[in-house]
Amino acid sequence: MLSQRINNLPISATLAMAAKARELKSQGIDIISLSLGEPDFDPPDFVKDAAKKAIDDNYNSYPPVDGYVDLKTTISNKFKRDNNLDYKPSQIVVSTGAKQSIANVCMVLLDVNDEVILPAPYWVSYSAISILAEANPIIVPSSIESDFKITADELENKITSKTKLIIINSPNNPSGSIYNENEYRAIAKVLEKYPNIYIISDEIYEHISYGKKVFSFASIPEMYDRTITVNGVAKAFAMTGWRIGYIGAPEWIAKACNKMQGQITSGANSIAQRATIAALEASPKKIEYMVSEFKKRREIILNLLSKIQGFKTNVPEGSFYVFPDISYFYGKTIKNKKINDSNDFALLLLEKAHVATVAGEPFGNPNCIRISYAASIKNIENAIERIKNVLEE
Ligand code: GLU
Numbered sequence: 001m002l003s004q005r006i007n008n009l010p011i012s013a014t015l016a017m018a019a020k021a022r023e024l025k026s027q028g029i030d031i032i033s034l035s036l037g038e039p040d041f042d043p044p045d046f047v048k049d050a051a052k053k054a055i056d057d058n059y060n061s062y063p064p065v066d067g068y069v070d071l072k073t074t075i076s077n078k079f080k081r082d083n084n085l086d087y088k089p090s091q092i093v094v095s096t097g098a099k100q101s102i103a104n105v106c107m108v109l110l111d112v113n114d115e116v117i118l119p120a121p122y123w124v125s126y127s128a129i130s131i132l133a134e135a136n137p138i139i140v141p142s143s144i145e146s147d148f149k150i151t152a153d154e155l156e157n158k159i160t161s162k163t164k165l166i167i168i169n170s171p172n173n174p175s176g177s178i179y180n181e182n183e184y185r186a187i188a189k190v191l192e193k194y195p196n197i198y199i200i201s202d203e204i205y206e207h208i209s210y211g212k213k214v215f216s217f218a219s220i221p222e223m224y225d226r227t228i229t230v231n232g233v234a235k236a237f238a239m240t241g242w243r244i245g246y247i248g249a250p251e252w253i254a255k256a257c258n259k260m261q262g263q264i265t266s267g268a269n270s271i272a273q274r275a276t277i278a279a280l281e282a283s284p285k286k287i288e289y290m291v292s293e294f295k296k297r298r299e300i301i302l303n304l305l306s307k308i309q310g311f312k313t314n315v316p317e318g319s320f321y322v323f324p325d326i327s328y329f330y331g332k333t334i335k336n337k338k339i340n341d342s343n344d345f346a347l348l349l350l351e352k353a354h355v356a357t358v359a360g361e362p363f364g365n366p367n368c369i370r371i372s373y374a375a376s377i378k379n380i381e382n383a384i385e386r387i388k389n390v391l392e393e
Pocket of ligand 1: 012014015035036038099123125173
């Protein structure tokens with residue numbers, strides 16, 4: 001019999017949809033996949049060359065559990081250069097993707113029945129990982145009217161004596177919203193009153209911003225000692241499969257994460273770590289071509305969606321998702337299928353339009369669906385055309 005732990009764990013909606021799309025494709029069905037948040041670029045050549053060199057240089061042995069020292073030094077310099085954050089190498093832990101970085105922090109900070117505040121919409125795995133750590137996710141809802149952002153007051157209303165952690169994410173997956181400095185400072189002002197609450201600031205989409213400056217929560221001096229800054233190379237350098245994430249954190253938290261992953265993975269892949277040094281030493285200007293391409297696609301998808309009755313969109317400022325409110329369709333029957341919620345709607349799009357998206361419900365917003373535009377313009381255009389045809393028929 002399986003454990004309660006795994007039985008209580010929700011399946012990852014993003015990965016489940018991607019698997020479903022893959023399965024239908026393998027049956028010969030022409031699915032357009034706008035489900036996974038995965039750049040459709042290749043990593044830059046200088047990153048690939050660094051990986052090839054690492055193989056030739058025989059980086060075959062176990063790396064240090066928390067990452068190679070020179071990689072941690074590079075990350076420390078990156079934090080200073082891009083985020084104005086001072087993290088010594090001893091405050092940095094390299095992991096198998098930002099997802100593991102977040103899981104480490106949750107495992108080392110959370111006790112049974114602690115509360116984790118999640119401003120919605122939130123990335124699906126925040127709540128699942130909190131549950132795995134036997135804590136309770138507490139959701140702060142938002143809507144398209146507030147650009148999917150919460151206020152400091154709304155956050156404070158959810159704080160109790162059990163609150164241990166809050167997980168913030170800007171640019172946001174799935175909404176693309178970016179919290180500006182003033183909004184973050186207002187949240188920090190509230191948190192100053194509650195010194196026992198820690199903050200994970202997930203900044204994995206940092207470089208995918210269409211003009212707005214991305215502000216690091218830990219750069220607020222009063223928050224530095226209780227913020228864990230999470231980042232990685234997957235999104236910015238199109239290295240999703242290389243699985244490298246990292247944290248900058250107070251040293252005692254970094255040490256605990258090191259201990260945790262020493263029992264679970266023994267550290268992240270050696271070749272990918274060497275390639276990450278090349279990625280992070282490079283100027284962010286080197287990846288601007290990807291960002292400007294995503295920006296072009298954002299205009300295209302927003303324009304196409306605006307022509308479908310019932311899709312309410314705002315303008316995402318970063319990441320590569322749109323998160324339209326599609327609640328207009330609830331209660332309606334389309335292609336003989338009654339639409340009651342975002343899961344029904346995403347399934348309708350998959351089965352009838354052959355377009356894979358992800359329901360908003362696992363992101364904490366049941367009125368929306370997430371559409372990734374990290375796909376070719378041709379695929380985006382075809383997908384939205386198919387969706388339009390199904391809905392207007
Ligand atoms: N973060 C990406 C997404 O939200 C990758 C999938 C995942 O790890 O959940 O689509």
